[in-house]
Amino acid sequence: MAAIETVGIVGAGAWGTALANAAARAGCRAVLWARDGAQVADMASRRENIRALPGIRFDDRVSVTARLADAAAADAVLLVVPAQACREVAREIAPLAAPGTAIVSCAKGIERGTRHFITEVIAAEAPDAATAVLSGPSFASDVAAGLPTAVTLAAHEAGLAERLCDALGGPALRLYFSTDVRGVEIGGAAKNVLAIAAGIVEGRRLGASAKAALIARGFAELVRFGRAFGAKAETLTGLSGLGDLILTSSGPQSRNFALGQALGAGAAPQGKLAEGAFTARVLVEMAASSGIDMPVSAAVDAVLSGRLTVDGAIDALMARPQKAEA
Ligand SMILES: NC(=O)c1ccc[n+]([C@@H]2O[C@H](COP(=O)([O-])OP(=O)(O)OC[C@H]3O[C@@H](n4cnc5c(N)ncnc54)[C@H](O)[C@@H]3O)[C@@H](O)[C@H]2O)c1
Ligand SMILES: O=P(O)(O)OC[C@H](O)CO
Numbered sequence: 149m150a151a152i153e154t155v156g157i158v159g160a161g162a163w164g165t166a167l168a169n170a171a172a173r174a175g176c177r178a179v180l181w182a183r184d185g186a187q188v189a190d191m192a193s194r195r196e197n198i199r200a201l202p203g204i205r206f207d208d209r210v211s212v213t214a215r216l217a218d219a220a221a222a223d224a225v226l227l228v229v230p231a232q233a234c235r236e237v238a239r240e241i242a243p244l245a246a247p248g249t250a251i252v253s254c255a256k257g258i259e260r261g262t263r264h265f266i267t268e269v270i271a272a273e274a275p276d277a278a279t280a281v282l283s284g285p286s287f288a289s290d291v292a293a294g295l296p297t298a299v300t301l302a303a304h305e306a307g308l309a310e311r312l313c314d315a316l317g318g319p320a321l322r323l324y325f326s327t328d329v330r331g332v333e334i335g336g337a338a339k340n341v342l343a344i345a346a347g348i349v350e351g352r353r354l355g356a357s358a359k360a361a362l363i364a365r366g367f368a369e370l371v372r373f374g375r376a377f378g379a380k381a382e383t384l385t386g387l388s389g390l391g392d393l394i395l396t397s398s399g400p401q402s403r404n405f406a407l408g409q410a411l412g413a414g415a416a417p418q419g420k421l422a423e424g425a426f427t428a429r430v431l432v433e434m435a436a437s438s439g440i441d442m443p444v445s446a447a448v449d450a451v452l453s454g455r456l457t458v459d460g461a462i463d464a465l466m467a468r469p470q471k472a473e474a
Pocket of ligand 2 (some may be wrong): 276286287343404421423
């Protein structure tokens with residue numbers, strides 16, 4: 149199969165912009181699409197996305213467009229819009245992309261209502277495409293700054309995953325390939341919910357011991373969920389599970405952590421995209437329907453929906469009956 153030389157990036161937020169530059173630095177021609185024509189004109193003239201990633205100059209191989217067809221015509225398309233918008237955007241891409249084009253989910257979440265993983269959403273809306281997922285510990289600002297980063301790229305077809313890794317990997321962005329699509333997307337979706345919990349602990353000033361316990365017990369439930377939904381153990385302990393949980397629970401550079409921190413401190417949230425707030429309920433619903441115990445995620449959902457106060461959620465977690473560690 150031919151090498152991937154052009155990459156369309158659909159979504160010009162922080163992550164889409166960082167990935168466009170990364171693809172360009174890896175030697176690809178990167179076509180970055182945004183739906184807002186005024187933003188596209190601004191990016192074209194400044195060669196910078198001041199709205200989402202200020203201070204990072206576009207690589208010469210990055211072009212910007214407001215025509216979705218330009219990005220969809222690439223050898224591979226990175227879908228980098230919020231998880232809940234992926235269906236709508238994948239539906240628009242479908243008739244514009246050549247059959248067999250790889251559409252790579254770069255969003256971290258699960259679709260509400262349908263309870264579908266994002267690669268399932270893409271497959272439903274663009275059945276002629278080949279689906280893949282890219283996920284792992286990676287702040288857009290770190291990747292954009294060329295700081296060393298490692299993520300996982302999974303596709304059901306091993307050869308496609310390897311070709312995408314070849315195309316996108318560069319000196320500062322290392323990609324591991326995998327065929328465990330479900331495991332990679334579960335890690336990326338669930339860690340956001342758990343990072344909100346870690347932020348709540350920080351915002352409530354519950355101490356470093358509580359934060360470590362929360363992350364460890366949160367990871368235990370991520371693994372339970374992953375196993376039940378077919379993920380491989382090595383994926384869950386890898387970059388997209390444990391690795392991303394560590395990063396996202398590390399501090400307020402994470403928007404999910406920052407949301408939790410605000411909730412814990414009783415402050416107003418910043419209003420930035422925190423995917424865990426959209427995923428918490430659907431994650432808990434899916435767990436409940438499969439008989440999986442996810443008390444930390446359930447507590448996050450209860451706080452987000454106002455069913456429990458932060459203190460009520462902490463009390464409820466601490467009052468759970470004694471059990472074997474598993
Ligand atoms: N920022 C990061 O560090 C990072 C890293 C890894 C993964 N991600 C994931 O990438 C996804 C996007 O995050 P981001 O940081 O780029 O968010 P962002 O808020 O910076 O940007 C989202 C972009 O999507 C666009 N958008 C929203 N709805 C749309 C729609 N219906 N049609 C077209 N465009 C739409 C917005 O205009 C915006 O440009 C999220 O799922 C996030 O979890 C982000
Ligand atoms: O800022 P967050 O919380 O969306 O995290 C960004 C990335 O997912 C970290 O890997």
